[in-house]
Amino acid sequence: MEQTARVSESISRRPGRPLGGQLVVDREHVLDAAERVIRRDGAGSSLEAVAVEAGVTKPIVYDRVGGRADLADALAERLADRMVLATRTALAGETLSQTGLTRFIEANLRTVADHRELFLYVTGGSTEQTAIGRLSLAERSTTPLTKTLAVWRSGIQQDPGVAEAWAFGIVGMLQMVSQWWITQEGLSAAEVAGQISELLWNGLPGRT
Amino acid sequence: MEQTARVSESISRRPGRPLGGQLVVDREHVLDAAERVIRRDGAGSSLEAVAVEAGVTKPIVYDRVGGRADLADALAERLADRMVLATRTALAGETLSQTGLTRFIEANLRTVADHRELFLYVTGGSTEQTAIGRLSLAERSTTPLTKTLAVWRSGIQQDPGVAEAWAFGIVGMLQMVSQWWITQEGLSAAEVAGQISELLWNGLPGRT
DNA sequence: GCGAAAAGTTACCAGCAGTAAGTAACGGGG
DNA sequence: CCCCGTTACTTACTGCTGGTAACTTTTCGC
Missing domain, CATH: 1.10.10 (Arc Repressor Mutant, subunit A)
Known part of the structure; x- marks a missing residue:
């Protein structure tokens, strides 16, 4: 007691x-x-x-800070801020390259590894709307990504309307890969980042 | 039954x-x-x-069934089974096409929508290792996908070693997109499926 | 000085996961 | 046929957690 x-x-x-x-x-x-x-x-x-x-x-x-959900939300905001900060340089500029994308993903993975428990706390929302509140981490890390994608897509004369869905998809992909990766042994961040970058850049069939 | x-x-x-x-x-x-x-x-x-x-x-x-974590796990297994069943036809065969991929994604979205609360229950693992246990849903839906990808990549003379990371990434992408999508109004499953399919098939820069 | 407001603590409630201990029915051995 | 161990289930609890009501102490304006 x-x-x-x-x-x-x-x-x-x-x-x-x-x-x-x-x-x-x-x-x-x-x-x-x-x-x-x-x-x-x-x-x-x-x-x-x-x-x-x-x-x-x-x-x-x-x-x-409010109740538990608010705490998770506030911590999600902090984690997202760090994530954005760590990945900012990789996304800088109007153009996007595969090496930039790889750096972005690797920075993402490293940030998760640096905040393992915090990441689990934030993504493991307890129940109900908190689970939907997991979106709050996603939304925050998604916002700059959405912007980057929209600008870039416009720049290369492609429809920027897909930016939001893509951003959520990419963030979800990175969250799951992170969660999977931190339980794996002997798999370097660079390696995984390269593989995921390859998928996101070239698509499933790859470039021929 | x-x-x-x-x-x-x-x-x-x-x-x-x-x-x-x-x-x-x-x-x-x-x-x-x-x-x-x-x-x-x-x-x-x-x-x-x-x-x-x-x-x-x-x-x-x-x-x-055991404790709460075991219950979530068992339900995750059931949901994953239904997901695999619903998406099976889209992944059938040795070849993979963009339309097949789109059907796969759309079936995925519809299954989530059909089991909204169950999906939230399973993915919103309470804490600690349960959060890692979210991987259990992922792992189960990932397994057949990993196999499909590995076989297919081999068929088109590409390194199948990326299959597992890709499968987790894709499943994570779909989970997040699903979660985002079920909170959106007036966005059809087909529409979202098309957008995500576009990304996964052609890659970020798109085909020129 | 003195009351009102601010800042915090104590002490509680409700609900949940999980478990120990008790109890009723069946069925085999004498 | 009766007894007793086994089986199957319930009752009744513990311990903890999120959340809150109510009380206590200090400071400041007048």
């Missing part, structure tokens, strides 16, 4: 309005704590554990 | 060994009940509800 509240003493853990009327533990602080606890204890971490790690109690978590 | 044995008064719901020493409610019966309750009450259905629908109590569910 007794939670060893290992918390830095600097944080006021007593009730009462703090000096200056400023929040001691803000939203970002809670999200940081959530990331730490998920990285340490796995994707099955509870909100209680997050609260303890943040040095506060549960209702604070609810006040700062 | 429909077990029309609806939950009726005929089922012994009392303790005690039934006549003939035979199980009154077998594994398939419980799984049928699970499907019904999920279809009716959504992907957030509890094991208790499944037990009630099956006309038994919770420990029976645990005896017949």
